Every structure is written in C-alpha cells, then in structure tokens.
Amino acid sequence: MVRGGERLGRWIEANPIVILTLAALLTVASIHYAQTITMETEIETFVDADSRLYVEFSHLYNDRFGTQSIVVLVEGDSVTTPGSLKAMERLTRQMEAVDYVLGTVSLAEMVMEVEAEATGIRRVPDSQARIDEILEELERTNPAALKAILPDRRHTIIPIDLPTYIPMASLEAILPEARSAVAMADFPAGADTIVTGEIALGDEIEREMNASMTNLLLISGLLMIVALILVFRHVSLPLLPLPVVFLGIIWTFGMMGFLQVPLTMVSMAAFPILIGIGIDYAIQFQNRIEEEFQRGGSISKAAIETVARIAPAVLIALIITGAGFFSLFSSSVPMVRDFGLLCLIGIIMCYLSSLFVGVTVIHLMERGRNERNSRNGAVRKERRSPITPIIVSYVSLILSRWRAVLGAAVLLSLVGLYADTHVPIETDLYEFIPQDLPPLIQFRHLHDIFGGEDRLNIIVQGDVVDPSTLRWMDQFGEYVVGSRDQVHGASSLATLVKGYHGGTIPHERSEVVAVLEELPEQAKYQYVDGHDTAQIILDIGDAFKNLGQVGVERLMNEVDKDLQWFEHPPGISVTQTGDMVVMNTVIGALTTGRIRMTLLGLVLIFSILLLIYRDLGKAVLPVLPMFMVIGWMGGVMYISGMTYNPMTATLGALILGVGSEYAILTMERFYEEKEKTEDAMEALSIATGSIGAAIFASGLTTIFGFSALIASPFPMTSSFGTITVLSVIFALFATFTVFPVLLIRLEYWRRHKAVAIFRGSNLLPFMLIRRFKE
Incomplete structure (x- = not known):
C-alpha cells in the first residue's frame, strides 16, 4: 500500500493544475445537482415502498379512505x-x-x-x-x-x-x-x-427544517474555526482544513442530487457530522506534511511521503467508519438507510477533497513560501504543538497504572451495557418538534380542547353492501368498544347506513345500494369505496400519549385476535392498517433495531480489519475500546435520564465508525515507528508524540462540529448532538487511555509468546534425545 501511495503522491505533486481544474468542474456540477435535492416527510421515508405494510397502507387505506x-x-x-x-x-x-x-x-x-x-x-x-x-x-x-x-x-x-x-x-x-x-x-x-x-x-416543520440546516452548518463552521485556532495553530495554515472539508460537503450535496437521495428530518443532521469527521482527514494530511517538511528536504518530498504514509492509513479509517454507517442499511426504515448512505457519500467526498485538493493547496502554498524565504534568506522555524508533551506524559502515566485503568474501564462498560437496557424510548412524535413552534403550540391547544384523534383502521374487502356484512361490521364495532377499554368508539359503513335508514340495517342488498346512492359523497368517502371495500374506524383517543408505543402495539395485537375470533362472513377479508399501525411499526423499528445495527457494525469492522491486516490482534484492538465506549454511553444515558429516539438509535454504529478511526490511525503510526525500533514503549511514545496532537485536534474539531447539533431547535436533533458530543469525548478519551494499554499488552504478549516458542524449539532436540535414551 505504501508503494501505491508513493506513486499516487508523485502524481498529485506533478499535476496540481489538473487536480484543481477537475475539482472546480466537480464543484460547478455539484452546485447544479444540489438544486435538485428534495425534502421528504412522506410515508415513503418511513416505510419501504415494496413492503406489505406500505402496500396495505398506501393502496388499501390511503388511496381509498x-x-x-x-x-x-x-x-x-x-x-x-x-x-x-x-x-x-x-x-x-x-x-x-x-x-x-x-x-x-x-x-x-x-x-x-x-x-x-x-x-x-x-x-x-x-x-x-x-x-x-x-x-x-x-x-x-x-x-x-x-x-x-x-x-x-x-x-x-x-x-x-x-x-x-x-x-x-x-x-x-x-x-x-x-x-x-x-x-x-x-x-x-x-x-x-x-x-x-x-x-x-x-x-411549518418543513420550513423550520430548511432554516435549521443552514443555521447548523453556519454554527458548525464557526465552532470549527475556534477549535482549529485553539489546537491546530502550530501549522502554517491552521484554518485550511475548514474550506477543504466544506468543499467535500458541496460535493456531497451534488452527489445527493445526482443519486436522488432525499433530505429528511434524520439525514439533515448528517452534515455537521460529516464536517466533524471530514475535517479529521484534512487535519491528518496537513499535520503529516508539516511533520515531514520540518524534518528537512523539499515540500514536494514531504507531500509525496505524506500521501504514501497517510493516504492508506486514512483510507483504512474511512473504510472502518463506512462500515459503521453501512450497518445502518440493516434498518427497515428508509430514512435511516438514507442517513447511512448520505454519511457514506460524505466521508468519501471529504477524503477525496483532503487527499487531492488539500495536499495540492498545501504543496503549492508552501512551495511559494519556500521560494520567497530562499530569496530573502529567511529560515523556516520548527513548530510543535504545545499539547504534544502533555499527551506523551499522560499516556506514560496511564501505562504505569494499566491494571487499574483497564479494570475500571471494563467494569464501567459492563455496568453501562446493563443500564442501557433500561434507557426509555421516546415515542411521542410531537416531542421531536421544536416545542416553541407556534403551530405546535396551537396544535396542542386544539388537542387539549378536543382530545386526541388516534385511530385504528380496519379495511373490509368483499361484498361490503351485503346486509350480513354490514351486520358483522356493526356487531364487531359494538363488541370491541365493549371489550376494550382503550377503544372509545367505532364507526363504519354499517353505522353510516343505519344513520340514514332509521337506525336499522336494511334486509335486502338492493335497499343498501339505494341508501348509499342517496348519501352525499362527503359522508361516504371515509367508509366505502365502490361495493367491494369498506372501512371500520376505531377511536382510541390520544393513544401514543396514554399507552405509549408498547401499549399501542399490544392493543393492535388484541384487535387482530378479535378479528380472528369474531368470525366474519364467507368471502370477506379484513386488514388492520392506517397511520397508527404504520407509525407504531416505524417507531418500534427505529428504536429496537439499534442493538442489531450495533452488532452488525462490530462484525463488519472486525471482518474488514481482519481482511486488511490478516492479524487477529490488529483486527480486535480498534474495536474493543469503542465497544467499551458504547457501554459507557449507555450508563451516562441511564443516569442522566436521556431517552432513545429515531436518531440516537444510530448511536452505536456512529461510535464504532467515528471512534475506531482514532484507534486505527494511532495503531498505524505505532507499527510504522516499530519498524524503526524494537522497543515497543519507545515506538508508542514517538507515535503518540507525532500523531497525538493531530488526533486531539481532529477530535476537538469533531466535538465542536457535533456541538452545532445541540443548537438545533428540533429536540430529536439536539439530544442527538448532546449524545454524540459525549460519545466523541469518550472515544477520544479511550484512544489515549484504554487503547495504548491494549496496544502495549498485545505487543508484550506476542513477545513472551515468541520467546516461549523460541525456547521450546531450542529445548526440543535435548528432550527428544533424553526420551530416546530412556
């Protein structure tokens, strides 16, 4: 990979005009396609268009009633x-x-x-x-x-x-x-x-979403500037990563429009996340160029060496981050999959922007500065991040107390994983909306006066104008209202016909047809479509608020049992569908699928690392600290009273994807330095001293970028921002605390194993001779 990276580095160094021209053309095309992005809040963002749930809802219920x-x-x-x-x-x-x-x-x-x-x-x-x-x-x-x-x-x-x-x-x-x-x-x-x-x-929600996304990007950019000035000012161009990552974001917008990826309430939060992740790539490239340049030699040589060493390492980190996002594709909810796809597109675009545009711009600007310094006789001063010695000393302190550190980390993770199972799930959709939004206040005022209007819809197919079918609908409605406390009322084609026929159902089919012909269309619309499809509406009040997602699901299951027990006439089929069925299913899928997504992310990341390194230890090492972080976050959410929602359900995959990157970059640099020395402690000290400041800078800028989400007026996005900020802090903490311990202990274990094998192989001939003499 290093040789391939070196060839790529030479090409980048030799073709700056080609790269910048292609980047400009891609930017123009992206701006064009970005204008075709659509905002979607319809049922298709919640349910697959080819699923039975969607077909029943869309074609049986929505299109007709x-x-x-x-x-x-x-x-x-x-x-x-x-x-x-x-x-x-x-x-x-x-x-x-x-x-x-x-x-x-x-x-x-x-x-x-x-x-x-x-x-x-x-x-x-x-x-x-x-x-x-x-x-x-x-x-x-x-x-x-x-x-x-x-x-x-x-x-x-x-x-x-x-x-x-x-x-x-x-x-x-x-x-x-x-x-x-x-x-x-x-x-x-x-x-x-x-x-x-x-x-x-x-x-109003759609308008607020559009305004919110613009504000989030602006706040994210401003916070990034602060973070870069604080922790990345030891390089020549400390703010350069920001325009580089924003260029990647523009390309991401373009790819969204080109691939027709819609913008939803969930996916709009991807952009601050992408800024936080993407800026890490730009920082890693720029930090290594600075490091190589300060060692002496030309900026061209520094650029080539940077691409040779960092491009493969960052690419591995990107693949692992992508594996975390890829696990979101296992969700049954389209908008979660769109969020995962958008994040995948985004990290690829940000990587390409950092590798080609970022390296090219640094190379050109430093070369021009070098030429001016040479003419003026100026000498380039060596710069070093003030955070570097602090990181090195901290890692050394941690390693001296590795047993206590590792024990505490494992214990807290196990306790957190157990506590995570008791974190509640927020199912009230209106809690995801800005609570001070005037239309929401008005809507709740309406509900306070008139009560909830949640319904269960039962579609009846067959000869629905037959008197026996109408009598069954009428009797079933009375039965459910009488036997289920949560059902407050039932209306159907039967109650409609009774209302226009003196309170009774006609005995003849022709009489039913005659009554229907006299009814106004407005009265019939919700109850009958032709003579073969009708609807029973069960009024369940403000069900989500009173019963919660689990209670509504239990009620739907009971109504399904009632439909089976209360036998309908021959030739009649019944289907329970409607808004409540869809939303209950979606909320359940969003919140309960998180464990499956996290486990899938773990398996994918481990498998990819095993395939890349062909080394079990290297495949396991980056995953373990992030698994601990997932446990720590579960404990924090439980203690602080946080809840899971459709966005925080993706948390495990996000932690795995983002956090593993820090560990992989550290591990790559450690083994690069280990090739130069046999002392593992020395290699780790050099690695953390060289890359630690860059990881800390990228981690802090990621934290600042994610912090923009906290400012979102949407509580769902804001809580996601809070949780992701804490997750990145924990991931950064684990990278400098748990990961160095695991890295060193693995090397010591390998060394002792190698020594034991060597001694065993030397003693084997003597043992065989002794055995032969006996």
Whole structure:
C-alpha cells in the first residue's frame, strides 16, 4: 500500500493544475445537482415502498379512505352567535369550491340542517334564542356529533377535509387559501380564529427544517474555526482544513442530487457530522506534511511521503467508519438507510477533497513560501504543538497504572451495557418538534380542547353492501368498544347506513345500494369505496400519549385476535392498517433495531480489519475500546435520564465508525515507528508524540462540529448532538487511555509468546534425545 501511495503522491505533486481544474468542474456540477435535492416527510421515508405494510397502507387505506384536514379553531365568547355561524357558513361555502376539498363540517351546517327540517329554509337563524333552541335539540338527538365539534360554548372547529393523495404543490396552495378564506369570512369580535391541524403543522416543520440546516452548518463552521485556532495553530495554515472539508460537503450535496437521495428530518443532521469527521482527514494530511517538511528536504518530498504514509492509513479509517454507517442499511426504515448512505457519500467526498485538493493547496502554498524565504534568506522555524508533551506524559502515566485503568474501564462498560437496557424510548412524535413552534403550540391547544384523534383502521374487502356484512361490521364495532377499554368508539359503513335508514340495517342488498346512492359523497368517502371495500374506524383517543408505543402495539395485537375470533362472513377479508399501525411499526423499528445495527457494525469492522491486516490482534484492538465506549454511553444515558429516539438509535454504529478511526490511525503510526525500533514503549511514545496532537485536534474539531447539533431547535436533533458530543469525548478519551494499554499488552504478549516458542524449539532436540535414551 505504501508503494501505491508513493506513486499516487508523485502524481498529485506533478499535476496540481489538473487536480484543481477537475475539482472546480466537480464543484460547478455539484452546485447544479444540489438544486435538485428534495425534502421528504412522506410515508415513503418511513416505510419501504415494496413492503406489505406500505402496500396495505398506501393502496388499501390511503388511496381509498385517507384524509387529512386543515382545521379552523374558533374560540371566544361568541362562537354560537348568528354572526359567527354566518361567518362559518361563508367560510365553508368558499372552501368547498376549492379543488381537492372533499367537504367541511361546521356548527353552522348542523344548525342550518335542523332549521331546514323545521322551516323548509336552509339558513342560519337571526335569533340567538332560536340558535340556542336548535343546539339544545341537537344535544338530545345527536349529542356525539355535536360534542365532536362543540365541546363547550366557547370552542368549535371547522375541519376542511382533503384526500391524502393530493399533490404537495396543491396542498401548499390550499393552506394559504384557507387562511385567506378565514380572513374573508369576517368573524365578529369575540370569535378568534386559528388555522391549525397536521397540515399547517407539517408545513411549518418543513420550513423550520430548511432554516435549521443552514443555521447548523453556519454554527458548525464557526465552532470549527475556534477549535482549529485553539489546537491546530502550530501549522502554517491552521484554518485550511475548514474550506477543504466544506468543499467535500458541496460535493456531497451534488452527489445527493445526482443519486436522488432525499433530505429528511434524520439525514439533515448528517452534515455537521460529516464536517466533524471530514475535517479529521484534512487535519491528518496537513499535520503529516508539516511533520515531514520540518524534518528537512523539499515540500514536494514531504507531500509525496505524506500521501504514501497517510493516504492508506486514512483510507483504512474511512473504510472502518463506512462500515459503521453501512450497518445502518440493516434498518427497515428508509430514512435511516438514507442517513447511512448520505454519511457514506460524505466521508468519501471529504477524503477525496483532503487527499487531492488539500495536499495540492498545501504543496503549492508552501512551495511559494519556500521560494520567497530562499530569496530573502529567511529560515523556516520548527513548530510543535504545545499539547504534544502533555499527551506523551499522560499516556506514560496511564501505562504505569494499566491494571487499574483497564479494570475500571471494563467494569464501567459492563455496568453501562446493563443500564442501557433500561434507557426509555421516546415515542411521542410531537416531542421531536421544536416545542416553541407556534403551530405546535396551537396544535396542542386544539388537542387539549378536543382530545386526541388516534385511530385504528380496519379495511373490509368483499361484498361490503351485503346486509350480513354490514351486520358483522356493526356487531364487531359494538363488541370491541365493549371489550376494550382503550377503544372509545367505532364507526363504519354499517353505522353510516343505519344513520340514514332509521337506525336499522336494511334486509335486502338492493335497499343498501339505494341508501348509499342517496348519501352525499362527503359522508361516504371515509367508509366505502365502490361495493367491494369498506372501512371500520376505531377511536382510541390520544393513544401514543396514554399507552405509549408498547401499549399501542399490544392493543393492535388484541384487535387482530378479535378479528380472528369474531368470525366474519364467507368471502370477506379484513386488514388492520392506517397511520397508527404504520407509525407504531416505524417507531418500534427505529428504536429496537439499534442493538442489531450495533452488532452488525462490530462484525463488519472486525471482518474488514481482519481482511486488511490478516492479524487477529490488529483486527480486535480498534474495536474493543469503542465497544467499551458504547457501554459507557449507555450508563451516562441511564443516569442522566436521556431517552432513545429515531436518531440516537444510530448511536452505536456512529461510535464504532467515528471512534475506531482514532484507534486505527494511532495503531498505524505505532507499527510504522516499530519498524524503526524494537522497543515497543519507545515506538508508542514517538507515535503518540507525532500523531497525538493531530488526533486531539481532529477530535476537538469533531466535538465542536457535533456541538452545532445541540443548537438545533428540533429536540430529536439536539439530544442527538448532546449524545454524540459525549460519545466523541469518550472515544477520544479511550484512544489515549484504554487503547495504548491494549496496544502495549498485545505487543508484550506476542513477545513472551515468541520467546516461549523460541525456547521450546531450542529445548526440543535435548528432550527428544533424553526420551530416546530412556
């Protein structure tokens, strides 16, 4: 590998114009393709498009029955006055004329319906006394429907229903149109309006994600500058790694657009991570050039030697880091796999940027400076990082107390691994959103008044207009509500038909068809599609908040058992699906798959190292300290009360990928120095003195880069930032504490083993002779 690296180094040294021209062309192309990146928050980011879960959700439920709503909340002292009801009627009439709007439900519509039955004129009464009389009648005859939109006389809602298949561009146009319609409806004083609901919340989340990513990159860059000035100022160009890594990030954006990798709530956190990891590559190359140049000779020779020695070592570290990210591909959640793919693309781009552009720029700038110094007679001063002697002394101290260090590290790791099994899992999706986001505050205000709207959806296929099928749906709904405390209500095609047929189900199929033909489309949309597909909706309130992910999963399993036990008519099939089923499955996959991803990462890294080094000791050494770090982090999360979420579930793979790099670079330099001396302690001292400052600098800049995530307004990203910062600190600590002990003990064990074999081989002839004489 060294010979190949030397040839590459000579090519880089000889072709700076070619390299910089290609880099410029790649940058221009990247800027072009970066503009094609799409932001995705749809179901495809959570569920594989070819999975049974997706097919059932998308084609059985979403395409036929899926609805979403823009909700207008009206509150105050005047929500039931004639003026307010007339404003509601103006609002609903305007919105029902908008494309894709399925219909609206409002208090005004209910009042006008009763008025039409009584007087033959469909209007909002001008008398408050008449309105109060109608509301009292509705409380007697249809209390559930009235309470759903008028829980008290100070609050009411107007849901504007839309199909879930609506194109995003159309949805983005309807939301401002709804806000405009509310303003034009001219609600009277004392009736305040808020446009809220999941659509309004989702729109604001997407805007916040875009702004957040820009801010995170800016903060990350500023923190990097501080870190480089603090710990990398012993080199000539201490801030050069930053533009080099940002060039790699630009190329990463370009590859995202070219490969059509979407940006999601999880993957947007990859960029500060890539800055933190990628800057390490630039630092390692620059630090080695500086070291080689200070030994004497030309900058060209220093550049060639750097590429020959560092390019293979950093490439191995990249492969190992990539193996950690590759383990994320085992996740069943597409956005986690996209996060892993984005990280893989990013570290490759940052490596190429550091190797070709970084080395070329340093070579050109130092050569120009050398020529000026030669003309002026100036002598280049040798520089050394002030942190170097501290690191060397610290490692020496650790090695003198290696038993206590290793014992404490192992014990804390084992305790942490056990504590990790008791770290809770955050399943409330709204906890992942900025808590001070106005639409979220409004959305929660809506929930506080009207309660949760979580549902379990059961799709019924077959001859759904047959009276026997309707009776089964009706009886099943009553059974589930009566037997499951968590199910608060059930509605279906059967309840819809009963409501329009005097409270009974017709005896003949033709009568059912006749009733359906008389029903308005808005009423039928959620319950029937043609004559072969219908839906049962089970109201489970605010299930995720009250039951948690495990409780919701248990309830879904119980409902599945009920469906099997409560035998349906011949020719009928039933499927449980819907938003709740999908989100519960996804949350479970995100949070419980972390152990599998971590174990896969361990196996991949060990296998790759074994393949590269063909040495069991070298394959195991870099993995052991990082495995300990995983245990330490489990203990910290348990003690501090942290929780796992969809992003922190990737923590194990991240620690393995990032932390192993420090150990590999240290090990590579140790064995490089060991080729020059037989004394393992001396080799370790030289290695830590040479590369320790660079590892510390890259570790600190990585920590600063990850710290930008803490500033994210998204709690999920912020907590991920906190945990990753602690993880990198522990990884850095393990590299200078646990790893040197393991490295030296392995060499001592090998030496004693070699001595024992040598002695045994020398004594063997004498033992054979003695045995022969006996």
